[in-house]
Amino acid sequence: MGVLLLFVDGIGLGEADPEINPLARARVSRLRLFRDCPSPDPAAILVPTDACMGVPGLPQSATGQTSLLAGLNAPAAVGSHINGYCTKPLAALLDGRSLFSRVKAAGRDATFANAYTPGFLEKPPRFLSVTTIATRQAGLRIRTLEDLARGDALFHDFTNRLLPERGCYLPPITPGEAGRRLAVLTAAHAFTMYEHFLTDLAGHARDMARAALVLENLEALLDGLLSHLDLFRHLVVLASDHGNIEDLSAKQHTLNCVPTLLWGEGAGAVAAGIRNLADISPAILHHLDML
Numbered sequence: 001m002g003v004l005l006l007f008v009d010g011i012g013l014g015e016a017d018p019e020i021n022p023l024a025r026a027r028v029s030r031l032r033l034f035r036d037c038p039s040p041d042p043a044a045i046l047v048p049t050d051a052c053m054g055v056p057g058l059p060q061s062a063t064g065q066t067s068l069l070a071g072l073n074a075p076a077a078v079g080s081h082i083n084g085y086c087t088k089p090l091a092a093l094l095d096g097r098s099l100f101s102r103v104k105a106a107g108r109d110a111t112f113a114n115a116y117t118p119g120f121l122e123k124p125p126r127f128l129s130v131t132t133i134a135t136r137q138a139g140l141r142i143r144t145l146e147d148l149a150r151g152d153a154l155f156h157d158f159t160n161r162l163l164p165e166r167g168c169y170l171p172p173i174t175p176g177e178a179g180r181r182l183a184v185l186t187a188a189h190a191f192t193m194y195e196h197f198l199t200d201l202a203g204h205a206r207d208m209a210r211a212a213l214v215l216e217n218l219e220a221l222l223d224g225l226l227s228h229l230d231l232f233r234h235l236v237v238l239a240s241d242h243g244n245i246e247d248l249s250a251k252q253h254t255l256n257c258v259p260t261l262l263w264g265e266g267a268g269a270v271a272a273g274i275r276n277l278a279d280i281s282p283a284i285l286h287h288l289d290m291l
């Protein structure tokens with residue numbers, strides 16, 4: 001029984017308006033997700049999830065991701081929504097509380113599926129993402145380009161096409177193959193997390209063609225993942241931290257609810273416990289019999 005947390009940055013439930021919303025424009029089916037609409041995929045449960053958490057202002061990545069991973073209201077705890085990278089107060093909230101740490105403390109196997117490049121590992125940037133901090137705090141093995149070459153990791157774009165931007169090269173793979181590799185990782189661990197953030201970047205860029213392509217690739221990843229994973233045994237939870245890509249009329253994030261999409265074993269029970277970002281971690285831990 002494995003759980004995959006497929007974290008997709010900056011995707012919200014907006015209007016079904018093809019002028020501003022690439023989810024209404026892209027050739028996708030599972031991802032045709034809009035406000036007040038049921039999941040277009042009958043196999044999935046969609047939970048509109050509050051990312052604002054009662055804190056004024058636009059929801060942001062660092063506090064949203066901390067809420068997701070640590071199961072607490074991070075913007076309320078630190079007093080505001082915090083953008084971008086992990087701050088010291090957020091790292092303190094995450095320490096020992098993240099899904100990675102909790103699963104490991106329960107004696108089970110947790111992993112972060114993203115591959116890091118040699119350049120990153122040799123000279124880590126000054127500011128690190130919430131997921132990188134949580135992975136380090138939990139003492140998890142950092143996946144590398146060697147893992148990626150063997151098919152035991154995914155790059156953040158999941159096709160390897162953006163590796164040359166980091167001075168690396170591996171043959172590109174299709175999104176469907178990336179989904180298959182993610183299915184294998186999911187089946188081999190109690191808890192796996194994968195992070196994809198091209199959605200948020202496309203939203204900030206306000207580029208409809210780029211956003212539609214990102215969503216079509218993501219749909220193909222989901223197709224590969226779900227067709228290779230035994231959904232009678234495993235659970236997939238797609239979650240986001242704040243809206244953005246669903247409204248290209250504005251450059252910044254949105255106040256929209258974000259989709260939490262669940263497929264597989266225990267999806268109904270896990271979905272029933274989710275109202276806002278802070279509910280996702282405890283619902284997953286409960287599912288894993290760790291709460």
Ligand SMILES: [Zn+2]
Pocket residue numbers: 010061200201204244253
């Ligand atoms: Zn953003």
